[in-house]
Amino acid sequence: MKLTCDIDVHHLTRVEGHGNIHIRIRNGEVVKAQWEVVETPRFFEAMLVGKKWENAPYLCGRICGICSIGHTLASIRAVENCFNIVPSEQTAKLRLLLKHMETLQSHILHLYFLAAPDFLNTGSVFPLIKSHPEVVQRAARLKLLANDCCDVIGGRRLHPTRTVVGGFTMLPDKYQLEQLRQRLETSMADLEQSAELFASFAIPDFSRETEFVSLKGKGSYPFIGGSLVSTDGVELPENEYLQMTNEYCVENSTSKWSRLSRDSFAVGSLARLNNNFAHLHPSAQEVAKGLGLAPVNHNPFMNNVAQLVECVHVVQDAIRLIRELTAAEWQEVRQQVTPQAGTGVAAVEVPRGILYHCYECDQDGRIVKADCVIPTSQNHANIQHDIQALADNYAKKGSSDKEIELLAEMLVRAYDPCISCSVH
Amino acid sequence: MSAELSYMGVDLTRPRVAFFELSSCEGCQLQLLNKEASLLDFFNLLQVVQFREAMSEKDDTYDVAFVEGSVTRADEEERLKIIRKRAKILIAFGSCACFGGVNQLKNRFADQDWVKREVYGDFAIDTQPVRPLADIVEVDVNIYGCPVKKEEVERIVTDLVVGKTILYPKYPVCMDCKANENICLFDLGEPCLGPVTRAGCDAWCPNNRMGCWGCRGPAEAANVEQLKNIMAEHGFSSETLLDRLECFGGFSAFVDGLRQPQQDTGKQGSGI
Ligand code: SF4
Numbered sequence A: 001m002k003l004t005c006d007i008d009v010h011h012l013t014r015v016e017g018h019g020n021i022h023i024r025i026r027n028g029e030v031v032k033a034q035w036e037v038v039e040t041p042r043f044f045e046a047m048l049v050g051k052k053w054e055n056a057p058y059l060c061g062r063i064c065g066i067c068s069i070g071h072t073l074a075s076i077r078a079v080e081n082c083f084n085i086v087p088s089e090q091t092a093k094l095r096l097l098l099k100h101m102e103t104l105q106s107h108i109l110h111l112y113f114l115a116a117p118d119f120l121n122t123g124s125v126f127p128l129i130k131s132h133p134e135v136v137q138r139a140a141r142l143k144l145l146a147n148d149c150c151d152v153i154g155g156r157r158l159h160p161t162r163t164v165v166g167g168f169t170m171l172p173d174k175y176q177l178e179q180l181r182q183r184l185e186t187s188m189a190d191l192e193q194s195a196e197l198f199a200s201f202a203i204p205d206f207s208r209e210t211e212f213v214s215l216k217g218k219g220s221y222p223f224i225g226g227s228l229v230s231t232d233g234v235e236l237p238e239n240e241y242l243q244m245t246n247e248y249c250v251e252n253s254t255s256k257w258s259r260l261s262r263d264s265f266a267v268g269s270l271a272r273l274n275n276n277f278a279h280l281h282p283s284a285q286e287v288a289k290g291l292g293l294a295p296v297n298h299n300p301f302m303n304n305v306a307q308l309v310e311c312v313h314v315v316q317d318a319i320r321l322i323r324e325l326t327a328a329e330w331q332e333v334r335q336q337v338t339p340q341a342g343t344g345v346a347a348v349e350v351p352r353g354i355l356y357h358c359y360e361c362d363q364d365g366r367i368v369k370a371d372c373v374i375p376t377s378q379n380h381a382n383i384q385h386d387i388q389a390l391a392d393n394y395a396k397k398g399s400s401d402k403e404i405e406l407l408a409e410m411l412v413r414a415y416d417p418c419i420s421c422s423v424h
Numbered sequence B: 001m002s003a004e005l006s007y008m009g010v011d012l013t014r015p016r017v018a019f020f021e022l023s024s025c026e027g028c029q030l031q032l033l034n035k036e037a038s039l040l041d042f043f044n045l046l047q048v049v050q051f052r053e054a055m056s057e058k059d060d061t062y063d064v065a066f067v068e069g070s071v072t073r074a075d076e077e078e079r080l081k082i083i084r085k086r087a088k089i090l091i092a093f094g095s096c097a098c099f100g101g102v103n104q105l106k107n108r109f110a111d112q113d114w115v116k117r118e119v120y121g122d123f124a125i126d127t128q129p130v131r132p133l134a135d136i137v138e139v140d141v142n143i144y145g146c147p148v149k150k151e152e153v154e155r156i157v158t159d160l161v162v163g164k165t166i167l168y169p170k171y172p173v174c175m176d177c178k179a180n181e182n183i184c185l186f187d188l189g190e191p192c193l194g195p196v197t198r199a200g201c202d203a204w205c206p207n208n209r210m211g212c213w214g215c216r217g218p219a220e221a222a223n224v225e226q227l228k229n230i231m232a233e234h235g236f237s238s239e240t241l242l243d244r245l246e247c248f249g250g251f252s253a254f255v256d257g258l259r260q261p262q263q264d265t266g267k268q269g270s271g272i
């Protein structure tokens, strides 16, 4: 018998923000597959108009509770690029370290609290507290470590207090950094066990050829600034981001969508890894190989695995950064800021993919125009096309509607969407 | 995790708790998951029946509703009214819910159509001026902060569970800041709203050499006039003061007189 089903997921759970999934299958044919974004917009880009530059990082961090550090750093970079400020080496290292720890925090939250329950057949992490206590404790340990690092460097794990245009308001304590380094070294064992856990999960067999967009690494795996690249061969400088994002509005979505060489493209861990595999730390490459992930991989469910690989990379790189920072004398914490009229663009790789902030300022540093392009909004079109193809594949295989519904939910979760962020 | 719960020998029922979010960054909810050390103890106090960000199970019978975010669309207004009907205790969770939070900054533009066009061009988008929860329903408990401070959430929730009256500090952030022996930011050339802002965050920002932006709203008997003088004496413009006072909506009663034509973005149509 051919499958006929109606799937309607209202306010998908275990994702950040509000989105719905609708699938209609008639006689084994998908007649409708829709990813609907219903989040309410907050109009940050309008809010910023008329505000002085110093408001931008403070306000923009509040676009997103999960990646507030990423937004704050992108906002700072956009203002600094506008005013021609080049951060000192020390500031650049501290920012990268902070960014790494946000990546770790966010990836662990997603992998263990949002994604893993599907693979372990539960509705949330709460039942796992009883059934798999060691798993929950490991996740809590890793997240706590990442958050503690964010507190020490950024002042606060959520909506950081020390990060400002020109540098930091104050420097971390070297002794605390050294303690964190030791904890990072020991956390490698937890990450190895995380890799074993994910190796035991049945990653759905699905792939759809996709264009992947990310920063392009130059000598290192990219996180803050640099050129933009796609697996279809597009390469552009940071300040020409608009040609990379091509945002447009669609019905059924309060978030904008993006396209490049095809109807849609993907950003995020898998995109970064597909474009920059060679720049990963050797032990991260090792873990990737062990989990069957090699570039270019077109299975969106492998974004989970790519996040895990990146956890290994950021922990290793954080250890290096702390070594270098503690070995050097502290330099000046914060540079003088002199506003200039102009436009500043920042491209920063945040946990869910490439994030752009762009501000146009007048000579007093007052914002005249602001634009923020969020990773999840760049992914929405790709999620839509994936849902369509996934429903089609599994309807043909004769899967039940329950199976298709779960797979569609897992697919959206694999992108780790940050929906309220995408409708900022 | 034990199922039994008692306070000074008296057995307590774990309240059924649900979490909801309206327009927000979801950061306040995240704060609950962000304190790993006491996470399990905290969730042991409660019976979480709905928490969309963390769980798929869903149950509409609850005693306590934590509502994060502000109201910006008719469907949110409806959701909030339904939550109010179902909950015995409704908590406005975080400054977005208590005062409108950063979201209410869009309300400062006289031309709300310009706000829509600036972001969406000609694409039709549904939005209303931002409102805090208390503009629509009765709120039983406010938990202030952007973000909320987990220690305070834990204290308030424990008080709720054991039936104690919930008390907030009446004094300003400066008191905690001085107790922490910080160098005053004014002496370092930075503006700060500590003298007028409600304490309870342990001077979170000044501890990190960032001036307070007033995210928790006014302290009791906040003397904003005096703060104006302090700011002026230290050479800060009224624009700098306004940026902070209007940031989270808690000081909305104090900002009107401060808004200058300088804030006018002219031809873009914001007429403040
Ligand atoms: S109060 Fe602040 S942290 Fe909490 S939801 Fe609103 S913007 Fe986010």
Ligand code: SF4
Pocket: B173, B174, B175, B177, B178, B182, B183, B184, B185, B186, B192, B193, B194, B195, B203, B206, B211, B212
């Ligand atoms: S830094 Fe701010 S909170 Fe602290 S004493 Fe000075 S004015 Fe008060």
Ligand code: SF4
Pocket: B145, B146, B173, B197, B198, B201, B202, B203, B204, B205, B206, B211, B212, B213, B214, B215, B216, B217
């Ligand atoms: S110091 Fe001020 S801005 Fe910072 S958390 Fe406390 S009340 Fe909020």
